Amino acid sequence: SGLIRLAATLGFGRLWLGPALADFQRKHPRVQFQLQLTEQLPDLAAEGFDGAIWLWAARGTGTAQWVSRRLARNQRVLVASPAYLVAHGTPRDVQALSDHQCIVVRENARLAGPRFGVWPLQHERDKTSAHVRVQGALSANSGELARDWALQGHGIALRSLWDIAPQLERGELVRVLPGWAMTDADIHWLAPWQPRTPRRMRLLVDFLAERFRNEPWQPAPIKPVKTTAEPVSRPTRAPAARRGSRRTP
Incomplete structure (x- = not known):
């Protein structure tokens, strides 16, 4: 109590x-x-x-x-809308992020200093690290606004999985460079x-x-799309009605 x-x-x-x-x-x-x-x-x-x-x-x-x-x-991951990637292409490596519109969040302006606009990323498999300086036309101190800008196709954002899991499951956002993330x-x-x-x-x-403990915000795995049609049973034809025999007068 x-x-x-x-x-x-x-x-x-x-x-x-x-x-x-x-x-x-x-x-x-x-x-x-x-x-x-x-x-x-x-x-x-x-x-x-x-x-x-x-x-x-x-x-x-x-x-x-x-x-x-x-x-x-x-886990913070790189995401963008499908529309942005169609219009601007998908970066092939982390250094290519510098050539894209990136949506930066200044969560603590007093502590950010020169780190503002630098994304410290790590590869999930081999633990390779990269510090990439990014830029873009839009930045804010609100992660929610950064997510909305990404949904609207304004650029690539670095967002926590707990913040964007529903949008990933619905395909409104997709992961960019899915092997890389920010985990600090x-x-x-x-x-x-x-x-x-x-x-x-x-x-x-x-x-x-x-x-x-089990990170309930982890997106559910995408269900595979069926590529074969379900078998369709042919309708059974109703038996033909018998013709009545004609009476001979």
């Missing part, structure tokens, strides 16, 4: 954390939540937060000691250090770890 004050990033908090907290509260009706969605990670101890769900390791948490726990992998932004639980963690907090963190 008791109140839990949490902070979380806007997109993940709205799409995934909010429903999870509602389910937890249904199981534990004496627990109350105050959830603050924000672009900047607050100083948890100074501002009275019990914890935060954040998409980075514990950076910029202020001067208070903190503890962290990784809840799930957060895993989903973490962060909390100020305290000698004894309340039971409600332990239950919540275990619940979230189990909920997100």
